[in-house]
Amino acid sequence: MENYPILAFLNSSSSSTASSTNYYDFPSSLNMKYSNAVNGLYGTTTAAQPEVPASEYNVHHDYKNKGIVGSEIDVEHIENGKTNKQGEKKIRKHRYAFHTRSQVDILDDGYRWRKYGQKAVKNNKFPRSYYRCTHERCGVKKQVQRLSKDEGIVVTTYEGIHSHSIEKSMDNFEHILNQMQIFPSL
């Protein structure tokens, strides 16, 4: 199976609740690049910011104030036995949010995204944008929103695992880093 989920290794670094989600192995070359990039994110955001409580985000109430790991937040952990119209069981979802200090809202993470909605957010003067991965049958979604309290911070929330390999060159991670302000560690 060829799955290169961007969030697979990130989950392993999460200190929050136990997960039953299956994750796939990273090709070692990609893993290294991702790790380097994310370590950069951690340093950037945590060093530059006073800790922002999880309650600042629009998070699932059960998981407020849980598990801020650097710039990664285990936003949501959904498990229920409800069924939808088709009688399919809803599957457990995982969401991961990253707060990054950036001038641009859209960080190029290598995947192609189609915007499918935008909503005003309560207690936030900035709207939240909804994106879906354009790859066929890949249900990965992400939400992007800027914090009202600190306009320099962009919160990107990922939901789901990509069912396909990345579509662009991994070199784009350098662009991501270039888009962010880099602060020296204090």
Add this chain to the structure above:
DNA sequence: CGTCTTTGACCGGCGC
């Protein structure tokens, strides 16, 4: 002309 964004409508869940 194909792809992507915009935006109001719509829907389901939840609290009262």
Add this chain to the structure above:
DNA sequence: GCGCCGGTCAAAGACG
């Protein structure tokens, strides 16, 4: 039941 709210749909328009 009703209203609010977050999330999604889909038609129309913009853009390269």
